[in-house]
Amino acid sequence: MQKIPLSFAKSGMILARDVFRGDTPVGMPVCGKGSELTNALITRFEQMDVKSITVEGHPVWEEGDRSLNDYLRELDNRFAKTIQEPHNAVLHCVYKEYLIKAMEGYSGQQPE
Amino acid sequence: MASNQSDLKKSIMDTKTLPTLPNVIHKLNSLSDSDSSSVQEMAKIVSSDQVLSARILRLANSPSYGFHRVSTISNAMILLGVNVVKSLALSSSIIAMMEHDSIGLWEHSLGVGSAANLIAHRLKLPECEEIATAGLLHDIGKVIIKLKCSDVDKEIQLRVTTRQIYSLEAEREVLDTDHAEIGGWLAKSWFLPDKLSEPISFHHDVEKSCNNRVKTAVIHLADVLIKSSGFGDSGDDFVPSLQNIAWDILKLDKQLLDELVYELEDKLIEVKNFSFEMLSN
Structure with a gap:
């Protein structure tokens, strides 16, 4: 959103x-x-x-806005130390799915 | 190094230089303990401190608590009850210490307060406001480290950035203690109840909480969620381990986490707006 x-x-x-x-x-x-x-x-x-x-989604792009890939990379960095642990792996998956859904329909779009 | 560590620990835990709570809070505590005092009397005490009153009302209407129609202290006393107003008075006084110097930590704390409130409501736990307060205050130890030894705080930050370690590890290396222990110790010296001091002391080690394990588990989860979300700045960028004991106590599963994260992210937009409005005032 x-x-x-x-x-x-x-x-x-x-x-x-x-x-x-x-x-x-x-x-x-x-x-x-x-x-x-x-x-x-x-x-x-x-x-x-x-x-x-x-x-819903991310319909307006401005310079400096991060793309879905940026958000996912940052998420991976935050989980770098604990992704191997089973509960944290579940949580990582929950956030990944959330981010994809939140940016749904606009994931391929880049700032103009 | 060992003696240096213990000197630093001593100086941080020196009661003579600890921040004090406003007198109003002590008066409010003694009044609410006595059976003969009335709500009006208590409202009058709080209203006599205008700055505190304004802070209480602002916080009551913040996303961490989410009461939207509270406009006066007596209104708050009647609508929310004396205990909630006491919690509000306490958290607003403590938050005042971090509001301007540590914006990242202030946002992290507001976020954890909101997440804790949301989890408590979702799990239908009693005393949701107390849990929100514990969330707001869980990192108070970090405020004390910064307030009392800004050099030590810089050294901790440096170790976190250069070696990519948790701030908790850096604190233990430099101080031989950590923000959770310092916060818990401060909570005790302010005579805060166990339901606040235990989540503050043990939010990184839920198993050690004896009397308030559920509340402590909620604060632990709220902290992990806010770190996962990347909201605010608590000193490092890494998500801590979500502990087994918290997972079991709160009966977590993927579906519950899905729902919590969806609701929380929605709420964090409000939290961000609230923090932005407050800081620009």
């Missing part, structure tokens, strides 16, 4: 987190996670002072 400024939102993106009025969880909830964005919905968010949203 990725948190993006509302100005980068495009119809077709899927919300990964609930959206609240005024960008605060104390504000009124305006749209639930899992919803697909439409132009009308984006306009409504603008009117409700929503500044940023969190969407």
Whole structure:
């Protein structure tokens, strides 16, 4: 999932987190996670002072953003000392699958 | 070297130069022990310290605790209970010590607090707030090392970077003790209850915890998860061994870890935003 400024939102993106009025969880909830964005919905968010949203995958690439391969390499480095241990091997697998899923659909894409 | 190590250990554990807790916390403890004191009385004591009150409310609304609608101290006392407010007062005072000088450690601690809270809720354990507090405070020993001997802290960092070892190993080489022992010792000298001091002392060695093994196992797992995630900076970049005893006590399996990691990573976005907002204020 990725948190993006509302100005980068495009119809077709899927919300990964609930959206609240005024960008605060104390504000009124305006749209639930899992919803697909439409132009009308984006306009409504603008009117409700929503500044940023969190969407599924990694649709917006900026210079300096790390790719899935970068994330996986860093994960391997963190587990370098303990990957041979059975419980840590399970945990490594859990994180690897999580990262692949979180970046799903965008893994081949590189920063422009 | 041996005498040097013990001199350093002595100077770190010298009670005369230990940081002290705000008076309000001691007053709150004695008031909450007495049957005749009222919630209003306690709220008044806490509210008299404006900085502490602000910190408590900010922390109550942080992802580590996640109470979103607490806006006043008396509100917190009634909604959350005296024990939770005591935990909040304690953690906010201690966190104040690391907030500005050790941003990486502060983020690591916030992350472990949030992970511990999440694990405790998921496993339906009692006293989730106490567990979150233990998570926030588990590396307090590192703050003390840095606060009292910044040269030693630099030497530890140097050994970690040049030899790619765990900071725990470097601490033992330099000090003949480690942050967990120092933290546990500090918790005892502040008269913190066992349910906080044991997870602090034994989060790297769950088996040694006698009375609070489940809480200690939760903090151990929370620490391992946050290190796996690469969130914050606790001194080195390596994931520690996930101990057998913790795996068994918490009845872990791949499916449970899958669910925990998914929820935790979602929560860590909030933690990052919270930390960013706090530091920019």
